[in-house]
Amino acid sequence: MISHSRPTISPEDIKSVCDVLESGAIAQGEVVKEFERSVAAFVGVKGGVAVNSGTAALHLALIALGVQTGDEVILPSYLCVAPLNAVRYVGATPVFSDIDPGTGNIDAERAKAVASEKTKAIIVPHMLGQPAQMEGFGDLRVPVIEDCAQSIGARYKGKCVGSFGDVAICSFYATKVITTGEGGMVLSDNEELLEAVRDLRDYDEKTSYMTRFNYKMTDMQAALGTEQVRRLPDFIATRRQIAKFYDHVLADLPVRLPVKATGCEPIFYRYVLRIGSDVEDFIKTMEDLNVVCRRPIYRPLHQLVNQTGFKNTDQVWNDSVSVPIYPMLTDQEREQVAFGVKRALSVGKQ
Numbered sequence: 001m002i003s004h005s006r007p008t009i010s011p012e013d014i015k016s017v018c019d020v021l022e023s024g025a026i027a028q029g030e031v032v033k034e035f036e037r038s039v040a041a042f043v044g045v046k047g048g049v050a051v052n053s054g055t056a057a058l059h060l061a062l063i064a065l066g067v068q069t070g071d072e073v074i075l076p077s078y079l080c081v082a083p084l085n086a087v088r089y090v091g092a093t094p095v096f097s098d099i100d101p102g103t104g105n106i107d108a109e110r111a112k113a114v115a116s117e118k119t120k121a122i123i124v125p126h127m128l129g130q131p132a133q134m135e136g137f138g139d140l141r142v143p144v145i146e147d148c149a150q151s152i153g154a155r156y157k158g159k160c161v162g163s164f165g166d167v168a169i170c171s172f173y174a175t176k177v178i179t180t181g182e183g184g185m186v187l188s189d190n191e192e193l194l195e196a197v198r199d200l201r202d203y204d205e206k207t208s209y210m211t212r213f214n215y216k217m218t219d220m221q222a223a224l225g226t227e228q229v230r231r232l233p234d235f236i237a238t239r240r241q242i243a244k245f246y247d248h249v250l251a252d253l254p255v256r257l258p259v260k261a262t263g264c265e266p267i268f269y270r271y272v273l274r275i276g277s278d279v280e281d282f283i284k285t286m287e288d289l290n291v292v293c294r295r296p297i298y299r300p301l302h303q304l305v306n307q308t309g310f311k312n313t314d315q316v317w318n319d320s321v322s323v324p325i326y327p328m329l330t331d332q333e334r335e336q337v338a339f340g341v342k343r344a345l346s347v348g349k350q
């Protein structure tokens with residue numbers, strides 16, 4: 001069975017973790033600092049604070065920005081549930097926006113349509129490896145949090161995502177673009193904000209009390225992360241190569257392939273087909289052909305909390321399916337995925 005996603009773990013990754021284990025200093029230490037520097041340098045921002053998940057990164061970013069009960073935070077509905085949880089953790093009210101039906105991302109016009117005087121921040125996720133178009137969010141005059149959990153290394157107008165907003169977050173969960181098993185990071189040019197996040201992630205040896213968290217990353221994870229960042233350009237190049245292969249072999253099928261949006265250099269965290277028909281049937285047929293496919297988003301957020309009125313989100317969710325794409329996918333597996341897609345779509349037509 002060809003899995004839907006798989007991490008890329010090399011002997012160097014394993015050695016780096018073993019070196020930390022052998023050193024005897026395995027909790028948060030110098031290796032975490034090195035990892036923070038390497039991610040910040042890659043993205044092109046002044047600094048980063050590593051934490052134990054992308055959700056924790058969002059949680060601390062929201063606290064550091066002063067978001068609290070009574071405030072509203074805008075985020076797209078076409079999104080995994082973690083950012084919604086982070087907004088709720090600080091007691092704020094999530095306000096969903098619809099998305100651009102082409103890119104699947106939030107844009108400034110749609111965000112403005114749901115803004116109010118209570119809006120205190122906006123979360124702009126770059127979904128599925130595709131950069132959001134960043135113009136116009138500044139007009140809202142609230143902090144912009146870029147969510148790069150699925151898109152580290154993607155570029156918009158030549159600049160890495162994560163370097164546009166007031167603050168950005170990453171996730172290093174097992175199946176993300178780079179991994180530390182579980183992990184995340186807050187990135188920013190704002191040293192004061194980073195210092196606030198650094199203070200909040202650790203409760204120990206403080207001279208005054210406030211509610212703080214144990215959101216620390218370990219040096220074992222950071223060693224793996226540092227190796228992964230080093231190879232990130234290769235990971236991205238391979239993802240793009242596979243996407244090009246799929247673009248080519250699936251070009252004549254009656255499906256919509258990933259869009260090429262102006263100024264966007266996606267990294268293909270997911271390769272999403274808009275099949276215009278029943279996604280569940282497609283997934284079942286592909287499984288019979290030994291290929292695991294998934295909806296890129298399990299359920300849009302508005303559906304989970306029983307809201308309606310998000311036409312593009314519903315439409316994109318209904319007919320989008322993600323096929324395996326990751327650096328460990330062999331040439332033979334790519335062929336098998338492409339063959340399966342052709343079969344599944346012709347079965348669907350009968």
Ligand SMILES: Cc1ncc(COP(=O)(O)O)c(C=O)c1O
Nearest residue numbers: 053054055080082125149171173
């Ligand atoms: C867009 C997005 N934001 C945030 C997160 C949360 O990251 P984590 O799973 O590391 O908490 C995820 C994780 O799937 C995600 O896809």
